[in-house]
Amino acid sequence: MNAPAIRVDTASPVPPYEQIRAQLATLITTGRLREEERLPTVRQLAADLGLAAGTVARAYRELETASLIRTRRGAGTRVAPLPTPARTPTAAQLAELASRFVAEARSLGADRETVQQAVRDALHD
Structure with missing residues (x-):
């Protein structure tokens, strides 16, 4: 790896x-x-x-x-090969994923603004 x-x-x-x-x-x-x-x-x-x-x-x-x-x-x-998405993710799936990200980021000590900036940066990749 x-x-x-x-x-x-x-x-x-x-x-x-x-x-x-x-x-x-x-x-x-x-x-x-x-x-x-x-x-x-x-x-x-x-x-x-x-x-x-x-x-x-x-x-x-x-x-x-x-x-x-x-x-x-x-x-x-x-x-493993990534599965081809069969459908668009639901709002609930995205909300759950976002919640996990925020919880992990906060456990690292990130504040709200830092978390929001990280998401904005990731969306621009």
Whole structure:
């Protein structure tokens, strides 16, 4: 994985597995981690982050359930092809996604204006 490092804030109210899941999901869905790119093993990422392997394993399981990654014996864990959207996201889906983003940004100490600017910047990419 040649992508930006995953960071876990142990003081955050967001559980570590969710922080890992959310960061990897964002890297995958934005294309910063490309299809078939290999991810670190559960043990390696856990060691890198100073966490229990079960924490990383849970994040990986949830990413597999969401069809964002796939694990195969001998081939490791790799980014799965992104599914083609079958429909336009609903307002409720976007609201839930926005709420998760705001909660994560606030757990990092971002204020309202900083969060809003980050969204504006992302929309202009």
